[in-house]
Amino acid sequence: MAERGRTLAMGEQEAVAGTAIEAPFGRALAALGRTRPEVVGVTADLGKYTDIHPFRDAFPDRYFNVGMAEQNLIAVGAGLAKTGKIAYCTTYGVFATRRAYDFIAIACAHSRAAVKIVAGLPGLTTGYGGTHQAIEDLALAAMIPGLTVIDPCDATEIMQATAAIADVDGPVYMRLQRAQVPVVLDAQRYRFAVGKAALLRDGADVAIVATGIMTPRAIEAAGALAAAGVSAAVLHMPTIKPFDRDAVASLAARTRAVVTAENHVMRGGLASLVAEALFDAGVARRLERIGIPDQFVECGSVPHLQKKYGLTTDAIVAAAKRSLGA
Amino acid sequence: MPPVNQPLDAPPLAFLAEKAHRMRRHMLAMARRLGQGYIGQGLGIADALAALYFYELRYDPADPRWAGRDRFVLSTGHYSIALWATFAEAGIIPVDELASYGADDSRLEMSTLDTTPGVEMIGGSLGHGLGQAVGMALGLRLDGSPARVFCELSDGELQEGSTWEAAMSASHFGLDGLVALIDCNGIQADGTIVLKMEPVADKFRAFGWDTVEIDGNAMDQVVAALRGARPRNGKPKAIVLRTIPGKGVKTLETRERAHFVRVDPDEWDKLAAELETAHG
Numbered sequence: 001m002a003e004r005g006r007t008l009a010m011g012e013q014e015a016v017a018g019t020a021i022e023a024p025f026g027r028a029l030a031a032l033g034r035t036r037p038e039v040v041g042v043t044a045d046l047g048k049y050t051d052i053h054p055f056r057d058a059f060p061d062r063y064f065n066v067g068m069a070e071q072n073l074i075a076v077g078a079g080l081a082k083t084g085k086i087a088y089c090t091t092y093g094v095f096a097t098r099r100a101y102d103f104i105a106i107a108c109a110h111s112r113a114a115v116k117i118v119a120g121l122p123g124l125t126t127g128y129g130g131t132h133q134a135i136e137d138l139a140l141a142a143m144i145p146g147l148t149v150i151d152p153c154d155a156t157e158i159m160q161a162t163a164a165i166a167d168v169d170g171p172v173y174m175r176l177q178r179a180q181v182p183v184v185l186d187a188q189r190y191r192f193a194v195g196k197a198a199l200l201r202d203g204a205d206v207a208i209v210a211t212g213i214m215t216p217r218a219i220e221a222a223g224a225l226a227a228a229g230v231s232a233a234v235l236h237m238p239t240i241k242p243f244d245r246d247a248v249a250s251l252a253a254r255t256r257a258v259v260t261a262e263n264h265v266m267r268g269g270l271a272s273l274v275a276e277a278l279f280d281a282g283v284a285r286r287l288e289r290i291g292i293p294d295q296f297v298e299c300g301s302v303p304h305l306q307k308k309y310g311l312t313t314d315a316i317v318a319a320a321k322r323s324l325g326a
Numbered sequence: 327m328p329p330v331n332q333p334l335d336a337p338p339l340a341f342l343a344e345k346a347h348r349m350r351r352h353m354l355a356m357a358r359r360l361g362q363g364y365i366g367q368g369l370g371i372a373d374a375l376a377a378l379y380f381y382e383l384r385y386d387p388a389d390p391r392w393a394g395r396d397r398f399v400l401s402t403g404h405y406s407i408a409l410w411a412t413f414a415e416a417g418i419i420p421v422d423e424l425a426s427y428g429a430d431d432s433r434l435e436m437s438t439l440d441t442t443p444g445v446e447m448i449g450g451s452l453g454h455g456l457g458q459a460v461g462m463a464l465g466l467r468l469d470g471s472p473a474r475v476f477c478e479l480s481d482g483e484l485q486e487g488s489t490w491e492a493a494m495s496a497s498h499f500g501l502d503g504l505v506a507l508i509d510c511n512g513i514q515a516d517g518t519i520v521l522k523m524e525p526v527a528d529k530f531r532a533f534g535w536d537t538v539e540i541d542g543n544a545m546d547q548v549v550a551a552l553r554g555a556r557p558r559n560g561k562p563k564a565i566v567l568r569t570i571p572g573k574g575v576k577t578l579e580t581r582e583r584a585h586f587v588r589v590d591p592d593e594w595d596k597l598a599a600e601l602e603t604a605h606g
Binding site: 061062064074076077079080081083087102106107110111 | 393495
């Protein structure tokens with residue numbers, strides 16, 4: 001009998017293939033803190049698990065741990081912002097969006113406060129089940145007026161976005177990947193810009209529109225599709241809100257079909273935004289969606305869960321072929 | 327223009343009582359125009375607001391965003407009627423503008439928005455104020471500013487768990503420039519306090535706050551409590567204000583306890599007369 005996978009301890013990590021950077025968010029925040037004295041860090045007993053420790057070590061006076069109290073985490077961040085600080089508040093996505101939603105809406109977004117919420121364990125990146133897997137956080141965050149929402153795809157983008165969101169006028173919700181984070185984008189060539197899509201690969205047959213950890217898989221899928229004679233474009237959408245609708249519509253208009261890939265439920269997130277953008281632009285294309293189904297997910301090893309719920313390169317390849325009627 | 331108030335001066339009690347009276351007069355006129363409004367709560371908190379804005383707080387009416395100002399956070403946004411009356415007396419907004427209270431497109435809304443000059447926080451979603459006050463106090467301390475943060479919250483609001491998250495953190499961070507004024511008027515949306523909150527003062531003491539409990543409608547006690555909250559001794563300060571909703575207007579003081587106190591359309595002249603009589 002084949003050996004079964006197992007749920008890892010909190011903070012433990014599957015081996016990362018290829019190049020990776022340790023704690024890209026914390027490193028970038030510490031670097032930002034050196035040039036921006038107004039940057040402060042706040043966490044709710046998840047400093048270690050949200051990679052903010054490099055900032056804590058560099059600026060202990062500018063780091064506040066409020067304990068397990070997510071409403072207060074966001075309220076304190078908003079209060080700090082109202083004295084001219086830029087408050088990076090870290091916790092898990094589930095706790096930020098489900099427990100502190102009213103505070104994000106009113107104290108941050110309605111007040112246009114410079115609170116940057118950095119949210120760990122997006123989608124199926126933890127084996128800790130429905131209590132810890134933020135599977136609907138992008139939809140919840142994007143529903144709030146004036147909240148910028150970011151789902152970066154790798155270490156390069158996390159580091160660039162960490163600095164870039166400091167200059168967003170108002171609050172931001174950014175998903176986090178922590179510990180050893182793969183490097184997929186070339187830091188010398190790639191430039192993250194809030195609100196801008198990135199065409200990572202052009203193609204004529206099918207447009208794969210992806211965000212977060214699904215973007216590297218979309219790139220792999222496009223390679224596999226090329227080998228099978230299908231020309232696939234990859235459009236990376238690091239910003240969920242404001243959503244670069246024009247980039248989606250114009251790419252779709254010159255391909256025959258669209259595939260979306262997101263580490264999130266398929267309603268209210270990337271797929272919904274893409275469908276809306278296409279409909280509004282009058283671009284009618286077949287749309288195949290890759291994402292988490294409308295259900296809570298159990299505990300387990302992350303590779304097992306991602307495979308079981310279809311967040312894989314193979315699933316994107318199959319969806320692309322389906323979308324073309326192949 | 328220098329900031330108003332010199333907190334070391336001897337308290338001018340008669341002057342403060344007169345300010346509170348004028349604010350109550352504004353509030354009655356505002357509620358009368360609207361036919362309603364949070365007049366019970368507003369009249370009850372008037373003495374504390376007068377003591378803050380005309381004695382304790384350092385601020386510049388001509389520049390409400392002055393960086394060195396003390397912050398006053400009104401967590402109960404629906405008490406806006408009292409805040410607007412205070413602002414008018416303080417010269418932050420024109421007195422004439424009070425006529426627009428609650429009108430469409432007015433900046434003097436029924437619940438506070440922070441786009442109105444002098445408002446530090448969007449109040450009204452109860453349980454938000456103390457946590458944001460903690461953040462402000464941390465930020466000011468980080469800047470080395472001597473400015474303090476005063477946060478009003480209500481007894482009903484103590485039922486929000488976030489208030490206690492904030493209370494814990496204020497004590498943990500040793501925010502001795504933070505003063506909470508807890509307006510215990512005994513009413514909440516469903517009527518008289520629906521969930522037992524007493525002993526309020528002991529709860530704050532247990533959370534590590536320097537706490538006093540006073541008659542929140544006795545100006546000498548309010549001023550003494552504010553003076554007593556000045557020491558930078560490593561602890562946040564809580565002032566539990568026992569207030570009477572409708573204070574200063576006999577009919578309203580004795581009316582049934584309600585979130586929206588009942589006022590009949592033909593009563594306003596009588597209420598205004600009662601206010602003047604009580605002030606003497």
